[in-house]
Amino acid sequence: MANASQHHSGYSKHCGPPSSRPKRIAMVCDFFYPNTGGVEIHLYQLSTCLIKRGNKVILITHSYGNRKGVRYLTSGLKVYYLVYGQMYNQAAMPTFGFSTYLPIFRKILIRERIEIVHSHQAFSTMALEALLFARTMGYKTCFTDHSLFGFADISSIHTNKIIRFTLSDVGHVICVSHTSKENTVIRANLDPLDVSVIPNAVDYISLTPDPSKRDPTKITVIILSRLVYRKGVDLMVTVIPEICRQFPHVQFVIGGTGPMAINLERMIEKNCLQERITMLGAVTHKNLREVLISGHIFLNCSLTEAFCIAIVEAVSCGLLCVSTKVGGVKEVLPPELIKLAEPCTEDIVAKLSEAIEEVGDFDPWKAHNLVKEMYSWIDIAKRTEIVYDRLMNEEPYPLIERLCRFHNCGEWAGKLFVVVAATVYIMCQILEWWCPKKSIEACPDFNYRKWELQKKFKKNNDSGRDRNADLLRVKQL
Template sequence: MACDFFFPQPGGVECHIYQLSTKLIDRGHKVVIITHAYQGRTGVRYLTNGLKVYHVPFFVIYRESTMPTVFSFFPIFRNIVIREQIQIVHGHASLSSFCHEAILHARTMGLRTVFTDHSLFGFADAGSILTNKLLKFILSDVDHVICVSHTCKENTVLRASLDPLMVSVIPNAVVAENFRPRAYTPRITDRLSGGSQEVQASPELLGPDDTITIVVISRLFYNKGTDLLIAAIPRILASHPNVRFIIAGSGPKAIDLEQMLERNVLQDKVEMLGPVRHEEVRDVMIRGHIYLHPSLTEAFGTVIVEAASCGLYVVCTRVGGIPEVLPQHMTTFAKPEEDDLVMATGKAIAALRSNKVRTDRFHDQVKMMYSWRDVAQRTERVYNGICGDIRPEEFYGYYPGQGLDASGDRVRSFALIDRLKRYYGCGVWAGKLFCLCVVIDFLLYIFLEMWFPRVNIDIARSWPKKVEQKSENDGLNNSSKGSRSHLAS
């Protein structure tokens, strides 16, 4: 796994990589994570279950992304790959320099590659145009692509001009055991009457004058809808006097949010917690009744699944892949506009006060919908597909008689001339630049093989493989313990 974004920084991508890696280890695979050095974390770290993390000391330029150097990462990457006997390189996130460089170098070394896209990008602004061109460069020679939602798949296929059959949709998941409601009691079987009826404690009912708490946990950036939140909070509090807000998170928009509170004198109704650790998210969520998610763009939105698992009614914007995440009875959708967000929040408050929504059932429903074990199984199938363990017509979903044969372009060749043909079609000028980068990368690889031969690199010992868990609950408990142990280290 190669990505700039990993623990101790909290976030959806970081949690995805950790949980997926631990589940793949449970399934008998060896997983190594390559990321940059964080404050206090440099070198090699071992996490729960033998998960090995290489913190490479590279210069960070913006939002924990390292400065792209294209070639300087190659010697270290080659050493790690040979030491750990890596067969597949799996990169994450479009804005990760380590991800893109690792995929480029892995193809030069003759390794299979997979890319997972966690975000949505536009097509018009300068930043998106440059990012899309970079993505097209890298994905022109990748074996397979994974997206976290169908909307994300459409976005990635258009941005990188990909064959849709080379892109799979595998959503995020949550460890439901780590996000239990405050008064959660598991369903029990009523055997007194000789039947098998399930019984659960009655939900907590809200009265017309009871205080309703709205929780917001997000990075305070523009794309997360912080400006929309700043505009909506005074109007929501003016219309509903018995409502309070809890806001957790940090970012450049935190100053604007604090200025709004001072300007409207709302410090007694809005509690700002600042940044919270991932293991503290559940403790914050169970203090509320509604989770508000005003994001302007989102490929999946793991936090809304965590909120629903904690028994919160979700109010979110209808953008990106969010409508695919939860069923309608758990959410109220709004347009990414101030008026519509205020109206949707008012509907959610009214629904809770009338006790029409059974939030006490959300946890069990989310637990049945999302599982990291299922994500790991589907990702493992992608690995088997690109390595040839699954027939191409079965993996890609076509038959030779339909115009595509098993030796088609989807099975990526490692030959340099074939790679140059794929890169050359990326643009009049960009194609030539990409071909030049690939040729230099290939020559650098030959130089490293000659001057730093593989026989001089010690092979690292593998951690003893863990036996597969017997039940889903046992696996979830182990994952939650691993997450807590890692974050505390």
Template sequence: MAKDRLNIALVSDFFCPNTGGVETHIYFLAKCLLARGHKVIVITHAYGERRGIRYLSNGLKVYYLPFLIVYNGASLGQGPASFPWFRQIFISEDIQIVHGHSSFSTLAHEALMHAGILGLHTVFTDHSLFGFADASAILINFLLIQYSFANVDRFICVSYTSKENTVLRAQLDPQRVYTIPNAIETSFFYPDRKQFFENPTTVIFLGRLAYRKGADLLCEVIPTVCHRYPNVQFLIGGDGPKRVDLEEMREKYGLHERVRMLGMLPHNRVREVLVQGQIFINTSLTEAFCMSIVEAASCGLHVVSTKVGGVPEVLPDEFVILEQPVPKLLARALCDAIKMRETGRLMDPDERHKRVQKMYQWEVIAERTEVVYYDAMHDHVNTWRERLQRLLSLQRWWGLVWCWGNLLGFAIALFMEWWQPRKTLRETTAKTKTQ
């Protein structure tokens, strides 16, 4: 089995041309799986005029489905109504493994449900950490995650902290959950020695300016550090609801010349901004795996970060200063990093880049993900009765709602099989390809 070629569908609401950790992960994972000889497609929702079937420069085939976007880039749930779309794609592409990404992606959850109805194997990668006490977390854990994950074959989490979080939230068997970190394309993130040594001490922040990303912490840390070090500058890339707070902080303390707001950055400009500094600060309040600190380290920057979630697992101690998400403590940690810079005690940027190259490689991530696929392929495919029994075993009343949704999906599947049999659909697809 280990040498079999697989037909894989990667599904998420979050993909190119949008930028972000999930989008980058799917793109480079698909690229490496293609290089390993597998057939890979991506299914996502339409982005503006980008809809229908598109081929990316690396030969990756992408289905941009015309689904309505309702919140934060996620599509409106179609339920059983989206089954014909997924059935058409899965059968015509002869898909064996459906791999969903991100707990926030409605499209991924629907794809897992429809794949199960069609008897396909399923894998899910969880990229986020959730709480257990706030109302939104309770709602998504209880109403969605447990039931959506009930019949998934295997799971991947991007850190050990993320694995523990997912196992507890979804009540999963830990033996079915793998830990595989993210990676970066280090050839895109390399140092600029001239700017590193000749630019004044510059601290970089790149991320969404929102509460979860610690924008409030940043508002308190910056004035403290600027007061202690009059020559230090800050570059802030990103946008979000907390941008106004940062603008007000800058005006209140008269820091317009020292704190530059760059706004939202396309991914191809990230390296251009990172290499202008020597220190990177991450103020996130929760993170499963922080891609931005790996990108910064690859560009030769020293990292100061909050000690939350899976962040302590990402970089070795000599690359990062970790501190609790408390303004006074984080400001002190940043001042320590600035002192290291001014006394010439920071690691050489090229040496840091070489070490990151050895830590995170997409080829290794793809190889490890491949192992998960083959493991899932050995699993027994649940019958319709077994799927319904698993849903009912979680919680009877809400389980009944999910059972009715699955039963409706089964009914649509039977109708579609009568109206357009798989054999006919495959023959039509093969005829189209030869023309």
């Protein structure tokens, strides 16, 4: 995003004017910093832009190691790291209201005077429960789906049933691609008019090319992803040795962690590729550009993707992209920036070979400028605010209609969902009796405009007149 010194009157000149009707939003997701990934970046960047446009945004997630309690990030984003039991792959344990999560969640919303609860990611148990809790307490709700799901395997069947239960009562749904929208509408049995498509974006100001950082004697292929099955690690294991055999001047740099990292390590040992493949492990977001600008080509072998923000970040840094043609990937970039392959070893090797032959004619800065025109977090924030405006004008469903919606989720599952929803409603009523809303003290808001002006005041040592004017504006705020 723009440097703080570029801000004027409390918001960046790149952000446009503040929202005419500031909202008070709580983002909820299991996945956030210090964890890294597309969802984490989306949450941080979107929240930051919404704050700069005059809205109040807080974020609720679970604790990460010693990171517990309340933290403020440098963008002004307030994050609640709740001590919460984790189940699998950093997703929280489901509670159905029978834990301290509901009382704490309720107090946070009341203290922060939240109006809209915006949950992210279908894999996040905390996010899905937050939608149910918030809707029961009368808050406006929104959900952003970042992933695609199948329909045939056992895990997808159960996950889709839970998604249908959760989203049957949500105010509005956002998907990151048209493919994702179609998938979500079918899985959750939603009205397409209640689902909007708002893509991801990139911080193009910080993700700029620098061809001088590349090794001029070799062609470097970068892979950055979670090393899990759906990211196509099995394909990487077969593609990399074949490319190394065909092109002696090609080397690979692989960043990311996951349970399938051992498969790549075995492949390296088996093919004696220690000098041509570098395993970086986890790559923090602040080191992302440093890794990307060292490469010529970015390889994505995913088996399923709703959007894939990684390929946009790579192209913004001037890399030619080769990706599997799955999910919403084909919607993301024009053909001159990406080579699409079927998710099989032969086609990926063929497309990657073409990229290696053509990479010398690829213009990094032209690619960066194209991405800059297509994807901007400010545009994403403005479009998200339109969804919020729609939510603020909607009337909440009465309890009986909510229960009917849950009942329609299935012959047997519907009855179970009604019991769960009724239990959460009773728990909320008990909490209101035990600790009334009016007895919970509201916490002061973080004044982003005042904070920006204070920083400007401290840096402005050129003119006493300007300093006095800034000081007066700070005092007025």
